[in-house]
Amino acid sequence: MWYLCVFYHRLLEYRKPEFESLAGLFGAFAGSTTGSLEWRLPEDQHPDSPFHFVNIPSEEIARNIASRSILVKGIYELWGEGQSFEELEEAIKSYSDEQKLPYLTPDSTFKITVESFGKVISFHEQNIRLQKLAFIPFKGRVNLKNPDHKFFLMDNDDYGSENGLPPIVERRIFFGREIGAADRKILQTYQLKSRKYLGPTAMDAEMAFLMANQAQVRTGKLVYDPFVGTGSILIAAAHFGAMTMGADIDIRVVRDGRGPDCNVWSNFKQYELPMPLSLLRADNNLPPWRSGLKEVFDAIICDPPYGVRAGGRKSGGRKLLKGVVAPYTVPDDKRTGHIPSTAPYSLVECVHDLLDLAARMLVPGGRLVYFYPVLRDNESVDPNFPEHPCFELIASCEQILSYRYSRVLLTMIKIAPYTEDIAEAARIRHLEFKENHLKWLEDGNLHSAVFEPAEIQINGSGDAKFGTKPKYRGKYV
Amino acid sequence: MRLLTHNMLSSNIKGVTNGFPLLIEVEKVVEKQVDFNEDFLRNMFAKIEWKALVKASRTMGYTELPENSEASMLNSDEFLRKFHHALLELHLEEGALVCPETGRKFPVNKGIPNMLLHEDEV
Numbered sequence: 001m002w003y004l005c006v007f008y009h010r011l012l013e014y015r016k017p018e019f020e021s022l023a024g025l026f027g028a029f030a031g032s033t034t035g036s037l038e039w040r041l042p043e044d045q046h047p048d049s050p051f052h053f054v055n056i057p058s059e060e061i062a063r064n065i066a067s068r069s070i071l072v073k074g075i076y077e078l079w080g081e082g083q084s085f086e087e088l089e090e091a092i093k094s095y096s097d098e099q100k101l102p103y104l105t106p107d108s109t110f111k112i113t114v115e116s117f118g119k120v121i122s123f124h125e126q127n128i129r130l131q132k133l134a135f136i137p138f139k140g141r142v143n144l145k146n147p148d149h150k151f152f153l154m155d156n157d158d159y160g161s162e163n164g165l166p167p168i169v170e171r172r173i174f175f176g177r178e179i180g181a182a183d184r185k186i187l188q189t190y191q192l193k194s195r196k197y198l199g200p201t202a203m204d205a206e207m208a209f210l211m212a213n214q215a216q217v218r219t220g221k222l223v224y225d226p227f228v229g230t231g232s233i234l235i236a237a238a239h240f241g242a243m244t245m246g247a248d249i250d251i252r253v254v255r256d257g258r259g260p261d262c263n264v265w266s267n268f269k270q271y272e273l274p275m276p277l278s279l280l281r282a283d284n285n286l287p288p289w290r291s292g293l294k295e296v297f298d299a300i301i302c303d304p305p306y307g308v309r310a311g312g313r314k315s316g317g318r319k320l321l322k323g324v325v326a327p328y329t330v331p332d333d334k335r336t337g338h339i340p341s342t343a344p345y346s347l348v349e350c351v352h353d354l355l356d357l358a359a360r361m362l363v364p365g366g367r368l369v370y371f372y373p374v375l376r377d378n379e380s381v382d383p384n385f386p387e388h389p390c391f392e393l394i395a396s397c398e399q400i401l402s403y404r405y406s407r408v409l410l411t412m413i414k415i416a417p418y419t420e421d422i423a424e425a426a427r428i429r430h431l432e433f434k435e436n437h438l439k440w441l442e443d444g445n446l447h448s449a450v451f452e453p454a455e456i457q458i459n460g461s462g463d464a465k466f467g468t469k470p471k472y473r474g475k476y477v
Numbered sequence: 478m479r480l481l482t483h484n485m486l487s488s489n490i491k492g493v494t495n496g497f498p499l500l501i502e503v504e505k506v507v508e509k510q511v512d513f514n515e516d517f518l519r520n521m522f523a524k525i526e527w528k529a530l531v532k533a534s535r536t537m538g539y540t541e542l543p544e545n546s547e548a549s550m551l552n553s554d555e556f557l558r559k560f561h562h563a564l565l566e567l568h569l570e571e572g573a574l575v576c577p578e579t580g581r582k583f584p585v586n587k588g589i590p591n592m593l594l595h596e597d598e599v
Contacts, residue, residue, distance in 0.1 A: 211590070220520075222520075255589040276484035277481055278481065280486075280592055281589060283592075290484075290485060290496070293524070315593060315596075315599050317596040330595045335581075353478075
């Protein structure tokens with residue numbers, strides 16, 4: 001059945017992938033957890049418009065998607081649409097009574113919300129618009145607090161101003177019955193500013209929930225984050241009922257935090273979430289998993305260190321890998337309590353290790369969801385994302401972070417088993433990374449590319465500026 | 478550290494061929510409640526090295542697990558409860574994991590195993 005889906009005007013590239021991941025989670029693809037839905041753009045709408053039509057097998061699935069989603073403002077059964085109120089009235093009148101009458105009965109309560117995308121409309125104007133719906137035979141009583149049925153009158157217009165919103169060809173008005181809506185209150189509950197224990201790269205709550213949705217996290221699933229830090233991603237996974245496990249190479253972050261009441265455990269306690277099953281200090285470059293262990297995690301969700309805000313570290317000793325000193329042997333009397341030095345971990349190697357880990361440790365059909373940084377030298381984002389024979393990339397969603405770089409949320413599904421050959425190839429590559437440590441570090445250095453001073457254009461009047469700001473901001477929202 | 482984690486870890490010191498299962502040195506064990514989820518247990522059962530779990534749970538002072546196990550036992554609620562308790566609720570707060578081959582100790586403090594290798598073990 002076709003429904004009207006209205007998105008929040010945020011993170012535009014994340015909207016449909018989130019919707020489809022949730023559709024898979026709630027059984028829209030008959031047995032499969034992946035697939036794509038049919039989408040249609042209403043007339044006269046820009047592709048970035050919040051209004052979309054989508055074909056979903058049942059109302060129940062639509063309701064489930066909406067209530068779990070972060071970016072869906074609402075899903076509606078469309079009763080009519082048009083360029084003008086006259087067209088809208090005609091459309092609503094010709095919509096089948098069988099669909100309408102059950103929601104207009106005298107014993108029910110209802111509420112009509114009047115909204116205009118990108119514009120605040122006065123109470124007076126809302127009333128004028130409501131009056132135009134008088135032809136609909138509402139028999140029930142109005143209840144603004146807790147109605148049985150919620151109706152929405154929404155429109156999208158060009159207000160003739162450069163308001164940074166997607167350009168509009170013609171006004172479009174929609175009227176429909178709400179099937180389900182997102183609960184964005186959880187974002188307030190989990191917002192970082194009220195969280196006790198934070199690190200410099202703690203994942204923003206909205207993004208952490210989006211990642212958990214992309215990974216189809218649900219009750220009883222086991223989710224692993226190899227770069228757990230302060231646990232911000234696992235918190236979202238635990239909110240959706242998953243069992244969680246996390247590892248980090250920095251023991252101070254996972255074990256000590258900032259004291260007994262300010263650490264990863266206390267973050268979970270703060271939200272009354274079940275504690276992670278396991279937190280450990282381990283190196284993603286030399287993971288301590290026993291041989292023969294495979295296919296245990298349902299999802300791996302992480303934000304790998306890409307050397308812009310924080311750099312990755314791996315075992316091995318920085319001087320040793322640089323070739324400055326000979327291999328160091330820890331004296332026997334100093335072994336207890338010895339703090340091994342670590343070496344920088346290049347992004348390429350980090351991603352290679354992550355894919356290898358995921359290929360081995362994810363269950364068939366399991367999902368790997370992680371951020372990958374991209375320099376924005378060119379207009380278009382580099383489409384050469386990491387590949388692996390065990391994985392299919394199903395979504396890549398860009399989030400622009402600065403003038404210089406973006407991060408792209410990649411969602412990959414494990415489609416093939418981890419074979420001996422793949423394991424052997426990964427082992428050889430691991431050794432190659434180790435031998436050419438310095439070369440890989442220099443090749444993959446994002447930090448200098450991101451922080452190098454910009455070439456400042458000087459215009460006629462001598463003012464410095466960074467190019468002109470585009471009228472429509474697109475993915476910047 | 479839960480025994481689920483213990484069951485997944487091994488000593489990955491360079492040259493060690495038989496790093497599993499790690500021996501457990503117990504200083505302090507606490508019990509932490511975890512919501513019972515039957516599906517999770519069924520999924521995990523096939524991934525677990527049973528003998529290592531039995532041995533580890535005994536070291537931690539829990540002797541209720543049967544020596545051997547088979548999938549048919551998953552039909553017993555009593556078995557599932559015991560499996561759940563051993564796998565997820567016994568928590569090594571302080572102690573160490575010991576490499577069975579070299580005797581190297583991986584300390585466990587505040588419930589966090591420190592599996593990082595020294596420079597000469599990589």
